[in-house]
Amino acid sequence: MPEDKKRAVHRALVDRILTGEGRTSAQQRAQAFGNDGLSGPLNTLIGKVAARPTEVTEADFAAAKASGVSEDQLFELVVCAAVGQSARLYEAGLAALAEATAAGAAG
Amino acid sequence: MRLDILNSGYGRGTKLLFALIRLFSGHPVPDAAKLVFYRPDFYGARAKEFTHEAMRGPSDWSVGDRELMAAYVSTVNESAFCVGAHTATASRAYQDRPRVAAVLADLDSAPIEETLKVTLRMLAKLTRDGQLSADDMRDVLAAGVSPQQIEDALAVCAAFNTTGRLADAFGFEILSPEGFEAGAKYLLKRGYR
Numbered sequence: 001m002p003e004d005k006k007r008a009v010h011r012a013l014v015d016r017i018l019t020g021e022g023r024t025s026a027q028q029r030a031q032a033f034g035n036d037g038l039s040g041p042l043n044t045l046i047g048k049v050a051a052r053p054t055e056v057t058e059a060d061f062a063a064a065k066a067s068g069v070s071e072d073q074l075f076e077l078v079v080c081a082a083v084g085q086s087a088r089l090y091e092a093g094l095a096a097l098a099e100a101t102a103a104g105a106a107g
Numbered sequence: 108m109r110l111d112i113l114n115s116g117y118g119r120g121t122k123l124l125f126a127l128i129r130l131f132s133g134h135p136v137p138d139a140a141k142l143v144f145y146r147p148d149f150y151g152a153r154a155k156e157f158t159h160e161a162m163r164g165p166s167d168w169s170v171g172d173r174e175l176m177a178a179y180v181s182t183v184n185e186s187a188f189c190v191g192a193h194t195a196t197a198s199r200a201y202q203d204r205p206r207v208a209a210v211l212a213d214l215d216s217a218p219i220e221e222t223l224k225v226t227l228r229m230l231a232k233l234t235r236d237g238q239l240s241a242d243d244m245r246d247v248l249a250a251g252v253s254p255q256q257i258e259d260a261l262a263v264c265a266a267f268n269t270t271g272r273l274a275d276a277f278g279f280e281i282l283s284p285e286g287f288e289a290g291a292k293y294l295l296k297r298g299y300r
Contacts, residue, residue: 004255004258005164006157006160006259006262007258007262009153009156009157009160010262012153012157013153013154013156013157016148016149016150016153017149017150020148020149022149048276049276050272053184053186053271053272053275054184054185054186054275056109056278058109058278061109061110071110071111072112072146075112075113075145075146075149076149078273078276078277079149079150079273081272081276082269082270082273082276083150085272086265086266086268086269086272087265088237089233089234089237089261089264089265089268090264090265092237092238093229093233093257093261093264094258096238096239096241096244097254097261099241099244100244100248101244101248101254
């Protein structure tokens with residue numbers, strides 16, 4: 001099945017936030033996207049955005065800011081974390097579908 | 108919102124637009140709308156395009172079905188802003204509030220089509236567990252849902268797992284019922300672009 005427009009537009013969003021211009025490094029954005037490799041208060045905040053977003057508090061943002069991260073940098077990294085977790089769900093769903101339909105075609 | 112830049116870091120033109128929206132709609136601009144206006148080249152422009160394509164692009168699912176998927180995924184995530192917004196939008200799209208309420212209260216007993224029910228169940232499992240097996244997908248296919256419909260539903264799921272996370276992380280203000288209704292009316296008229 002050719003890639004549909006929804007997937008192409010999603011890919012454009014992911015590419016932009018990971019590789020386009022930003023106030024954070026591409027490495028930091030990739031770490032937030034993957035919820036992997038950050039440390040300290042930033043790791044706490046990004047981990048919550050990915051796994052338990054309803055538990056994010058004002059204090060999480062305050063601690064991240066106190067560690068020297070600006071608001072614009074937090075904006076970028078929180079966006080990366082949210083898009084990253086969702087992209088993993090999207091990929092997992094599409095992979096399960098591809099496996100189910102490939103097996104169906106073979107059988 | 109929890110970042111000052113998202114409350115007040117907009118240019119003069121955008122501030123004027125927000126003021127006009129407030130004037131003509133009688134409601135403040137929802138935080139979900141504000142967010143996509145903040146440095147739109149970083150996130151908002153492409154996020155709007157993806158969400159619009161998922162929610163209003165070509166699909167065998169109706170707009171009401173897709174809004175219901177958004178509400179259901181948001182319910183699994185306990186994302187209060189998105190539950191409010193998309194419960195209102197799905198109810199308005201279907202012109203059937205009890206149908207939406209029944210699904211969100213108890214999917215198994217809700218009087219809806221089996222294809223939609225198994226799809227919602229699949230999206231909930233993916234959202235909750237982070238993974239699905241090929242057997243999970245075979246169950247959905249066996250119920251009569253097409254592969255393209257599954258792809259379309261997965262796009263809705265991706266869009267609202269993103270928006271819900273941002274709503275909860277940034278602390279979107281919960282609207283009044285009238286505010287959510289006004290938002291629903293706008294989303295059905297104009298979509299997400």
